[in-house]
Amino acid sequence: MIQKKEINFQGIKHRFQVKKPWDDVIIFVLNVLIAIPLFIILHQNLINPNWFLNIDRVIIFIVMIVLIQLVLRLLRTIIILCIFIYVLVLIYGSTIGNYGFNNVFEDYNSMMYTMSDNPYPQDIIIAKLLPFPNKSKIVNAIEYQNPKIRNFALMATNKHFKGLKGYSDYRTIIQCFAVFKEINSRWNYVSDPKARDYIASASESLLYLSGDCDDHSILMAASIKSIGGTPRLIHTTGHIYPEILIGTATDLEQVNFLIKNILFPKESTDQKLHYHVDERGQIWLNLDYTAKYPGGPFMSEEILGALTLD
Template identity: 60%
Template structure:
């Protein structure tokens, strides 16, 4: 029978943590390891939409038990586990852009979004009616018009210019600046009697006035002018714009931005509203009736959508 390596055992014992520090370190390491593992699994697993996020709570508990058991099993190597964990996060901070700060911000956004209970309307069905006045509306969305481009760029310089720490969401923040500028100025004016009047984006810039069609056109053109992806939603008696946010993980970070950084007072105590398309992509409501991105829908049946790629 092979005898254990006495020198190795002595070396390991030197690095072993005394009680009760071993228990404290195991607890801290469990929390630190749990955060990135849970974030990755939470963002990539299909959400069955159980009530009160019970599926995510169960996932959290299972990961906690597994990590705690593994750390107890390798108790003698805790010192090396700590060093390895710190080196991995340090490498991420220096070379990949995902390190200490990113783990903290992702976990905070995820928990915030889960507690906020976002409220999507029904998923848009694939068979939609023809979009009314489609050719006229597309022509009116003058995203390459210099006036529209200058307005959009000016709005990004006026609002949220000094927001730091959210580089990957810079374009979304700039689109929110456009929303804020238009929303603060928009004056609802009806079309001429018995006539559907469609104003171009540059025309609406003169007085920031018009009906829901005109507002949607101006919003879509301005967002498209700085590289965003807008679309228009048509209901029986209404039209409103939406913008592409991305995935569920992106939504969690955007909710935090809206409610804790950009539109704190406007969105206080309120729910974020969005649509999920057939590809699982998330679109945020930017209706003129909303005081913040993701404001309430007018709860009408969706009849058509027009996306500007």
Template identity: 65%
Template sequence: MITIKPISFSKLKEKLSLPKPWDTIIIFLLNILITVPAFLIAHQNLIELNWVYNLDRIILFILILGIIQLILQLLKTIIILCIFIYILTLIYGTLFGNYGFQRVYEDYRYMIYAMSENPKPQDLIISKLLPFPNKSKIIDAVDFTNPKVRNFALYATTKHFKEIKKSNNRTLIQCFAVFKEIKNNWNYVNDPKGREYIAYASESLQHFSGDCDDHAILMAASIKAIGGTPRIIHTGGHMYPEMLIGNKNDLETAIYLIKEVLFKKESKNQQIHYHIDERGQTWLNLDYTANYPGGPFMKEEILGELTFN
């Protein structure tokens, strides 16, 4: 009969610990790996104090780093078990959840880039605006359910940026693909003299031609057709489309994608232009005069807005 001797707790800790100086090295590396996602979560959920040089975030990172270092030092006798649990958690998140190795890496890149850019909004849209001109006609013209509009938007997403790993930014990247396709083909043509002609989005697809309101309608319909949320801004003598990006963290992601991945050449040394509404949501400029999403505003005066939720 075979008998199994129970392993004492002290012997178990000895087996799960590492010899010096490897324990110190492994603890430091593990601390960095844990601190990055922990800091990202804190960064995304805590209010920024907007201190100079992002000192509030630097202090937050150091604080988290110190706390985790202290915890790992207390657990250093079972450090191998800690490493195993950490890797297992990320593997599970990669295979079945929303937060794994790729998400940690992407979020870290977006955060570092956005903190270095420190973007500022150009304007704050207030809720009390003037009535939107030709509102009912424009709503009808944004015929995003028309098969021609839907098929065009799908075509744009297969032509541009298909090779980019989309992860959780699929809709954002695909909307940027729509912007690129319309921008590359749009031909500005005035309305008939003395008459305001409002073309349906499906109509503008025939020649990719029209004035600013026709462009805004086509852009809004195409973005809406693939799951984005567009709106049209009225400035008095001009109309242009904007796209809902989301909160500050979503803006950080959008800025990184525009300036470092998708429109790197067009946006080099350029500023990203956007509005923040009364609910704190960010809207990116998609005017036909812009060479990249978030290009300069043609006119900053805002008299009305029409949102397509």
């Protein structure tokens, strides 16, 4: 009886065993496939010490590869079964769960793109912000409930990036980027009357898509807020520009990938994202009228005040 069971075990072992050198090839491929999602989880949850060239992440990835390789070599006699289980888990994640083949591909691309092309952070560390100039006039001019502003924003979302699928968690941000594209591609800079600071309402600037930096900021903020985005205005020496709330560092990785690969690939080629990190660790992306893509270079960085439109 014992001998029969041993024979059956040897038969099963022989059935699932892969001959050399294909077992080494399969082990290596399976190692990489397993390491990618595990590394993504670690990368997103571990504190980033900001080492030079992300050496800490490189070390983590190498250690993971070595450990997984050792485990897979111990299981090499049933390597086909391991592959079957791995594929089965991803199929389950793709159909019923929340993490499948497409998520592995998207997260890996996003993570690698961010690590290879680090966004350029501009941290806001200000002890005392000065009073925002013309604050009450600007707040009143941001007519985000005006039907004309809302309809303009809806037009932009139907004109740009409408068919993009697979990024439902970032739908609002993508639609706000559509508004950015529509405004910045058509904006005509016109100065205020001489020796007078003229504050135009959002609906007024919408008529000809023209005005100075504060007019642009007001229209951008109103349009973004009208479709659910969170904008704010930054006041510098002689300049005002809008920003949009992105969220966490993980959100920035996804947004960075979207901008550089899908939404604004030509405009952002070989460029970096420019953003601010507020006192709560939230990330705000630059939307200045001089920017060709969300997160374009700052026109002015000496911050004197910020006006957030919650």
